[in-house]
Structures are given as C-alpha cells and as structure tokens.
Amino acid sequence: MSAPDDHVDLLRALAPQVLGILVRRHGRFDACEDAVQDALLAAAVQWPAEGVPESPRGWLVTVASRRLIDHLRGEQARRRREDTAAARVPADEALAPAPDDEQPPEHDDTLTLLILCCHPALSPASQLALTLRAVGGLTTAQIASAFLVPEATMAQRISRAKQSIRAAGGGFEMPPEPERGERLRVVLHVLYLIFNEGYIASSGPDLQRGELTREAIRLTRAVRALLPDDGEVAGLLALMLLTDARRAARIRADGTLIALADQDRSLWNRAYIEEGTTLITGALAHATHGPYQLQAAIAAVHDEAPSAQDTDWPQILALYELLARVAPNPMVTLNHAVAVAMVHGPRAGLELLATLDADERIADHHRLDAVRAHLLEMAGDHAAAGAGYRAAARRTTSLPEQRYLEARAARLDSGAPPAP
Amino acid sequence: MKYILLIYDNANTRETFLGENGEALMAEIDAIMKELTESGELVGGEALADPSNTRTIRVVDGAPAITDGPFAEAKEHLGGYLIVDCESPERAAEIALRWPSARFSPLEVRPLMDPAGAEM
Numbered sequence: 159m160s161a162p163d164d165h166v167d168l169l170r171a172l173a174p175q176v177l178g179i180l181v182r183r184h185g186r187f188d189a190c191e192d193a194v195q196d197a198l199l200a201a202a203v204q205w206p207a208e209g210v211p212e213s214p215r216g217w218l219v220t221v222a223s224r225r226l227i228d229h230l231r232g233e234q235a236r237r238r239r240e241d242t243a244a245a246r247v248p249a250d251e252a253l254a255p256a257p258d259d260e261q262p263p264e265h266d267d268t269l270t271l272l273i274l275c276c277h278p279a280l281s282p283a284s285q286l287a288l289t290l291r292a293v294g295g296l297t298t299a300q301i302a303s304a305f306l307v308p309e310a311t312m313a314q315r316i317s318r319a320k321q322s323i324r325a326a327g328g329g330f331e332m333p334p335e336p337e338r339g340e341r342l343r344v345v346l347h348v349l350y351l352i353f354n355e356g357y358i359a360s361s362g363p364d365l366q367r368g369e370l371t372r373e374a375i376r377l378t379r380a381v382r383a384l385l386p387d388d389g390e391v392a393g394l395l396a397l398m399l400l401t402d403a404r405r406a407a408r409i410r411a412d413g414t415l416i417a418l419a420d421q422d423r424s425l426w427n428r429a430y431i432e433e434g435t436t437l438i439t440g441a442l443a444h445a446t447h448g449p450y451q452l453q454a455a456i457a458a459v460h461d462e463a464p465s466a467q468d469t470d471w472p473q474i475l476a477l478y479e480l481l482a483r484v485a486p487n488p489m490v491t492l493n494h495a496v497a498v499a500m501v502h503g504p505r506a507g508l509e510l511l512a513t514l515d516a517d518e519r520i521a522d523h524h525r526l527d528a529v530r531a532h533l534l535e536m537a538g539d540h541a542a543a544g545a546g547y548r549a550a551a552r553r554t555t556s557l558p559e560q561r562y563l564e565a566r567a568a569r570l571d572s573g574a575p576p577a578p
Numbered sequence: 579m580k581y582i583l584l585i586y587d588n589a590n591t592r593e594t595f596l597g598e599n600g601e602a603l604m605a606e607i608d609a610i611m612k613e614l615t616e617s618g619e620l621v622g623g624e625a626l627a628d629p630s631n632t633r634t635i636r637v638v639d640g641a642p643a644i645t646d647g648p649f650a651e652a653k654e655h656l657g658g659y660l661i662v663d664c665e666s667p668e669r670a671a672e673i674a675l676r677w678p679s680a681r682f683s684p685l686e687v688r689p690l691m692d693p694a695g696a697e698m
Binding site: 281282283284287305306307308310311312313314315316318354357358359367408409415416417418525528529532554555556557558559560562 | 579580615616617618619620621622663665689690691692693694695696697698
C-alpha cells in the first residue's frame with residue numbers, strides 16, 4: 159500500500175479528468191462537480207484502507223456517476239411530486255464504466271475547466287475557491303481552512319459560484335478565439351492570487367494556507383503542459399518558482415519577516431531558481447514580453463545575485479521601465495522607485511514616489527509610506543523615515559508587516575546603523 | 579479581506595426591535611443574514627446581552643479588581659458584532675448601512691488583522 163501522500167497526489171491529478179468525463183457525458187457542471195467531490199472524499203477514505211483500485215480513474219468515474227444519478231433521480235422525484243413533466247434520467251447502463259474511463263481522456267479538460275471556474279461573472283474570491291475544488295481536487299474543508307473561514311461559509315461560496323456560472327450561461331467549452339485570450343488572462347491571475355495567498359502565509363500557524371503555493375505551482379505546470387508556447391504561462395510559472403525559491407529564508411522561526419536584502423541566500427531553493435531561470439530565459443527569447451515574464455525576469459536577477467550588494471540594479475531598473483510601460487500600476491511604480499533609488503540615489507527615487515501622492519488607488523496604502531520611509535532612511539533623514547515606518551505600521555492590516563515596520567522604526571530611534 | 583461590524587445600541591434599541599414595530603426590523607435583519615450566508619460572506623456574528631450583565635475586570639497593582647456593570651453609563655454601548663469576508667471596504671460599508679439599527683445608532687466597520695504578510 160502506498161503512502162497517504164501518494165493517494166492525495168493521485169486524487170488531485172485525476173480530479174479534473176474525472177470531472178471532464180462526467181460533464182462531457184451528462185452536462186450539468188454544478189451537479190457533476192458535487193458528485194466528483196463526493197467520489198474524491200469516498201476515495202480518500204477507502205483507498206488508504208483497501209488499496210488503490212486497479213483503474214483509479216474508472217473507479218472515480220463509476221462512483222461519481224452513481225452519485226450524480228442518485229442526485230438527478232432525487233431531483234426528478236421532487237419535480238414529479240410537484241406535478242411537473244418527468245425529466246430524463248440516465249439509464250443504468252450509464253453506470254457501467256465506459257472503455258475510455260481506464261485511459262487518460264483524449265481531451266485534457268483542465269484548461270476548459272479552469273476557464274469555466276474563472277468565469278468573469280464570479281468575484282475573485284469565488285473564482286479561487288471553485289478553481290481549488292473543481293480543478294485542484296481540494297476538499298471544501300481544506301479550502302476553508304486555507305482562507306481562515308468556517309467550512310459552511312466556503313461551501314456557500316462554492317455553491318453560489320456554480321449557480322452564478324449557470325445563470326450567466328457559462329458552458330463547458332473553450333470560448334471562441336477573440337475571447338479566449340482574455341479568459342486565459344483571468345485564469346493566470348487567479349492562479350497567481352492562489353500562489354500569493356499561500357506564499358505570504360507559508361510559515362508558522364498558517365502552514366495549511368501555505369500549501370496553496372504548491373497547489374498553484376502544480377496547476378500552472380498543468381496549464382504550461384497544455385500551452386507550451388504561451389510566453390505568459392511560462393512567465394507566470396517562472397515567477398512562482400523564482401519567488402517560492404526564497405520561501406525558507408523570508409521568515410524567522412518567531413514569524414518575523416526578513417527583507418530580501420537581509421535573507422540568508424544559502425537557504426534559497428537552487429533547483430527552483432535554476433528551473434525558473436531556464437524557463438524565463440527561454441520565454442524572453444521570443445514573443446512579446448508580458449507582465450509575468452518581466453516580473454519573473456526581475457525575480458531572476460535578484461535570485462542570481464550572490465549577495466544583496468552584488469544585485470544588478472541597472473538591469474532591474476531597465477526591466478521595471480519596461481514593466482511600467484507594459485502594465486503601469488501604482489504597485490509597479492513603488493518597486494520602480496526603489497530600483498531608481500538603488501541606481502540613481504534615494505532622492506531620485508523619492509521624486510518618482512511623489513507622483514503617487516495624488517493617486518487615490520495607493521495614496522492611503524501602507525506600502526507607499528513604507529517605501530518612502532525606506533528611501534528617506536537611505537537618504538539619511540532618520541526622523542522622517544521613523545515617522546514614515548510608524549505611519550505604515552498603523553495602516554497595515556498584516557500582523558507580521560506591522561512587527562517588521564515597528565522594528566525598523568525602533569532601530570532608527572536607537573541610533574543603530576541603517577539597514578544595508 | 580475580513581471586516582468586523584461593531585453594532586452599537588442606544589438605551590432604546592432593544593425596545594425598538596422587540597416592540598410593536600420590531601417585526602419589520604427583525605425581518606430586515608433576517609434577510610441580510612440570509613443574503614450573507616448564501617453569498618458565502620458571513621464568517622460569524624453574535625448579539626451581546628444587555629450591558630447590565632457586564633462585569634468589568636482590571637488588574638490594579640497586581641491584584642484583580644472586578645466590578646459589576648459597565649464602568650460608566652455610556653450613551654451608546656456595543657450590542658453585537660458581525661464578521662464578514664468580502665471583496666472591498668465599500669462592500670463592508672454597504673452591509674453596515676443596510677443594518678437596520680444604523681438608523682438609530684452607529685456601526686463601526688474595521689478590518690481584521692491578517693496573520694500573514696509579505697516581506698518588503
């Protein structure tokens with residue numbers, strides 16, 4: 159018998175395939191998705207005890223089909239009681255495994271499912287939850303615990319998401335070409351949100367939330383396998399790998415954050431850095447350069463520097479100039495200002511930062527205060543820097559960020575040497 | 579992002595909600611709770627007992643000091659709370675505005691701290 163982890167990996171890999179088979183056969187994405195979730199839960203209980211069946215996919219399809227048919231019969235009976243026309247119920251033959259249940263399906267439906275789960279009618283929170291359940295094969299309880307909400311809340315969110323897709327007429331098919339690119343962009347954004355949700359939590363009491371990085375990387379790998387020529391898919395996967403590579407170095411055992419410049423680089427994951435760098439180098443060699451590719455390239459320059467002092471800031475600055483042109487937004491400007499400061503001095507960085515003061519998307523954001531404080535500290539204005547860190551600490555809603563910012567302010571008060 | 583809605587009552591709030599015309603107000607609350615439950619935004623919430631049931635505790639010079647009742651008669655007191663998980667502060671404020679007691683006494687909407695964070 160294999161280890162429980164093997165079961166979990168196998169189940170998660172099979173989840174979208176089984177769901178794809180069911181939806182192709184019966185339609186009704188919402189009911190099929192519930193049935194597959196039931197089958198996954200049954201497998202999670204039975205397989206470790208009884209061993210993995212000879213054809214795991216066929217087993218899941220059979221069990222899920224049975225649940226689906228029970229559900230549809232129940233619905234039909236209800237409708238009959240309400241004296242409406244009888245609906246068609248699949249015949250019992252539908253229960254017998256079809257020959258192709260044993261084989262990997264001809265079409266890989268993962269991308270179609272992702273596009274459906276990231277339907278534009280849904281809020282980002284619902285897109286995330288539904289993607290993790292329907293494509294990732296996570297249970298509602300796992301998703302709820304990752305997002306720190308009660309299971310009932312998450313169950314409602316998922317069920318409402320499926321209703322909204324149905325109401326919006328979302329079908330199980332690839333959208334036509336002009337729309338497809340835009341829909342794929344939403345999918346990549348949702349995968350990146352899942353990654354970030356896990357990355358910022360990947361320590362301490364939130365380890366389970368941290369699992370989300372692994373899941374986001376796994377799903378992005380699956381998308382990359384289906385779209386190997388898409389530069390932004392490669393860019394996103396590279397960005398995740400090059401960011402996650404620093405995970406072990408970003409936080410102390412007591413939960414306090416360590417700035418990039420102060421991290422112990424020997425803790426960085428070399429295998430991820432190599433894989434990410436190879437990916438992004440290949441992607442940048444052709445095609446147009448989208449925002450994920452440029453962010454991955456920036457991460458690669460950081461990751462390749464043997465020490466913070468050896469960072470190739472002129473290269474990073476050039477990449478931020480490109481990024482600011484391709485995808486201008488205030489968060490990019492913040493990081494761009496840091497790169498300007500590292501190349502042309504803190505005053506030049508502060509000048510760029512001043513352009514954000516009138517931008518209501520970020521004027522009240524703690525990161526603007528924090529970055530300004532950092533540049534003021536570089537410029538030697540410790541009083542203003544300390545006040546800036548304290549203002550940022552009051553505004554942030556993140557406990558570790560608040561501790562970090564208070565510590566920076568306290569260090570300036572005590573007259574300790576400024577951070578490198 | 580999670581927000582807590584701190585619902586303040588005045589001296590007459592409970593009478594208003596439990597009195598003759600309270601049924602319509604309670605129905606509004608039921609409708610909002612149903613909507614928040616179905617949308618998956620409701621994380622939790624409770625009503626607090628009347629402030630006369632309060633015990634105020636302090637440690638004074640290392641010794642526990644417990645007094646019955648709230649320390650001072652306030653015009654408004656905390657009557658209950660809701661925790662919602664929603665897309666934006668605007669949405670949280672919209673929920674608070676629809677809470678019927680907002681017509682009699684204020685609600686405070688405050689984000690909860692997140693145990694996670696990004697390095698800077």
